[in-house]
Each structure stands twice: as structure tokens, then as C-alpha cells.
């Protein structure tokens with residue numbers, strides 16, 4: 001059964017401290033909170049590894065949805081997208097020109113497609129924390145263009161993480177990402193940003209993936225947020241389809257995305273959604289440019 005909404009009521013965002021403009025305040029997490037956050041994030045990370053093993057030409061995005069739904073529910077957690085502001089499925093699957101929030105459907109993936117799978121867990125048994133992470137998979141044999149875009153996007157997430165530390169500014173992250181993307185001839189999506197995450201799915205601070213170094217809020221140790229650059233081969237403009245969710249590139253060029261949930265520390269960042277193993281059809285390909293911080297498994301001997 002795909003949508004057991006009686007058992008899986010989406011959580012309420014009532015009762016949290018809010019800004020005057022209604023945004024929910026980010027929390028500075030204690031060691032105990034961070035430990036719980038890690039458990040939810042690790043489940044999401046393990047889910048992506050498992051998804052990688054079923055990616056192949058011919059699979060439908062609905063099959064990916066069912067797999068993710070069962071993976072999370074089997075571990076007594078809740079797939080956060082399901083019923084979130086009316087989203088109808090348990091995971092976002094964004095194919096080719098889809099920038100984000102693609103709705104799983106019965107169309108089959110074909111050889112040469114790229115697909116971002118964005119998993120968010122909510123773990124009630126461990127304090128009710130969210131873990132949010134995504135990768136872009138290669139379906140079968142990719143074009144040179146697809147490889148260029150996906151590897152640049154992977155690099156963008158990595159460089160964004162590398163500038164995070166206590167005292168740095170939000171704008172440092174966007175500036176670092178924008179420079180890598182634009183030097184590679186790609187563009188950074190403006191219409192969707194990273195976000196604070198914890199006991200609420202989306203809180204402040206907003207984390208744009210473009211901007212100027214030395215501007216924006218200061219990062220503080222104990223803050224947790226996502227970095228999730230969406231990078232396009234063409235122009236950065238997006239368009240929302242009539243389903244109210246699916247964002248596509250306005251020029252229908254290819255778009256890719258990678259996402260991690262990040263903890264700010266005194267001297268850097270901890271990647272809470274770092275994976276225990278290489279992700280099949282994403283990180284095990286010879287052209288993947290992997291980094292130790294977000295992909296420790298690749299560097300363990």
C-alpha cells in the first residue's frame with residue numbers, strides 16, 4: 001500500500017519558536033540532539049546506497065518511490081515528503097531537465113537518463129529529527145554532457161561544504177559554489193535553496209547556492225542545515241509545471257543536484273549524511289570525482 005496516511009500523519013510544525021515573519025528559528029544543537037540527528041541522517045544515507053543497487057534502464061520512478069517508502073517504514077521511520085504540504089509520494093525523483101521535486105510516476109527511465117533521488121527521513125523513535133540527502137544517478141551509459149554536469153554538481157556540493165565552519169558566513173557557501181559552477185560553463189539555480197533542518201523539515205537559515213563571500217548570517221557551531229546545489233547546463237531560470245511541484249529548467253537543459261545535511265563545528269563541518277559505502281550507479285563509476293568528507297568510504301583502505 002503506497003499511501004497509508006492514517007498510520008503516517010505528517011508532523012505538525014506548531015509549537016516552535018518563530019521569527020516575526022513566520023520562519024521557524026533554527027536550533028543550536030546539543031551533543032544529544034546531534035546524536036539523534038545523526039541516526040536519522042544515517043538512515044537516509046543508507047537508503048541512497050540501497051536505491052543505487054536498483055537503478056537501471058527500465059525501472060520506473062514509482063518503483064523507486066515504493067522501494068524508498070518500504071526501506072524507511074521497515075526501520076520504523078517516516079518518509080518525510082509523503083503528504084508534506086500535499087506532496088503525494090514518499091521521495092522526490094527528478095529526471096533530466098527536472099530541477100527538483102519531481103513526482104514519481106509510471107514512466108520508465110531509459111539508458112542515458114540522469115535521475116536525482118532526494119530522500120528525507122523523519123525518525124520519531126529517535127526524537128523526531130529529519131535527515132535530508134540526495135544524489136544524481138546515472139541510468140545506463142551517460143553522455144559526455146551528462147557526465148560533465150553531474151561531476152560539476154558533485155564538486156559544487158563539496159566546495160560548499162569545504163568553506164563551512166564556525167564564524168564563516170552564509171554567503172561564503174554560495175560564492176564558492178557559484179565560482180565552480182560558472183567556471184565550468186554551468187549555472188546555479190536561484191529559485192530553490194538549502195535550509196536549516198532538525199525537528200522541523202525546513203527552517204532558517206536559507207542557504208543560497210550563489211552569492212558573495214563575506215555576506216549573510218554568521219554560521220555558528222551546532223547549526224545544522226542542508227547544502228543542495230541544483231546546477232543547470234543552460235540558463236538557471238526554472239519553471240513550475242501545472243502539478244504545482246515539478247520544477248524544470250525554463251530552457252529544458254539538463255539539471256543535476258546533490259544534497260547533504262551538514263553540522264557546523266568549531267573548525268569545519270561534519271557531514272551527517274556521509275555514506276557508509278559507495279553509492280552504485282553514482283560513486284562507483286570511474287569518472288566520479290569523490291572527496292573524503294562527503295564520501296569517506298572511498299578513502300578507507
Ligand code: MF3
Pocket residue numbers: 080081082084085087091092101118119120132226228259
Ligand atoms: N527534500 C527536499 C529538500 O531538499 C524537499 C522535498 S519537499 C517535497 O528540501 F514535498 F517535495 F517532498
Ligand code: CO
Pocket residue numbers: 132194195226228259
Ligand atoms: Co533539503
Ligand code: CO
Pocket residue numbers: 118119120132133134228259
Ligand atoms: Co532533500
